[in-house]
Amino acid sequence: MSHLNRLFFALELPKTLQQEIVRWRATHFSPEAGKPVAAANLHMTLAFLGEVSAEKQQALTDLAGRISQPGFTLRLDDAGQWPRSRVAFLGSRQPPRGLLQLAALLRAQAARSGCWQSPQPFHPHITLLRQTDSALRLPAPGFSWECRITEFVLYASRVEQGRTRYQPLQRFALKKEL
Template structure:
């Protein structure tokens, strides 16, 4: 059986934004609120691909390389909790059109390539805490981080020595139109 990898397309947070978000999270969520996602693992998933063969990975990378879309600015100014999946997230009140288009293209390519895509609508978010307790108060509006998005990446998710690690395998630059 050919070797497969657990893959997803995502946008990486700049290091300075990662640091600020981690500091903000520590101020607003007590340790018992949930299991924090490591700073290096903070990202915004565009399309989850699942277990992918090397052949399918090459095909998806080729399709991703054909995307021609301008970059955009992402504003992180919303937070919430999904009770069923026990996740606390950070997101955007009004996601930029470029983000939605990029995710739609990647999800459509993945679906046509036989990768499972959730029937749920795309809800751009960054997971801050997993296994969140039931009644975690979410900080009121007033926080905001913004950064230009000029690329997206294909990541591998690996569970090694009891920890999840996300490793970028390939990156694509968005156009500067």
């Protein structure tokens, strides 16, 4: 029996941006607002793959390596909450077309490879807090970060000593713009 890994494709945020977001979160959300996501775990999931065998992982990485799409600029300028899943998130008011295309491609490849895909439409977001209170007060508009996206990453989700860690397994470059 082959070993299964819990995998997902995501955008990695630059470490400096992760730290800026953590500082911003500390000044805009009270400590009781919810359980903060660790700085190193701040990312934007493109396609969740679930439990994947080594063979399927290889097929998915081969397909991902064939994606030929230019990089794009990601702007994070929106915050929201999903009360049912008790999550607060950062998002983008106008997600770049490149982001939406990349997620659609990866999700379609995963579905064709037999990986379960959520029937929910792709909603680009970075989870800030888990186990949030339904009365959570969201920060007022006016915040914004931008970063250039030049690659996407295949991650494994591992639980070590009771903590979830996301380990980058492989990076895939996006094309440079002309």
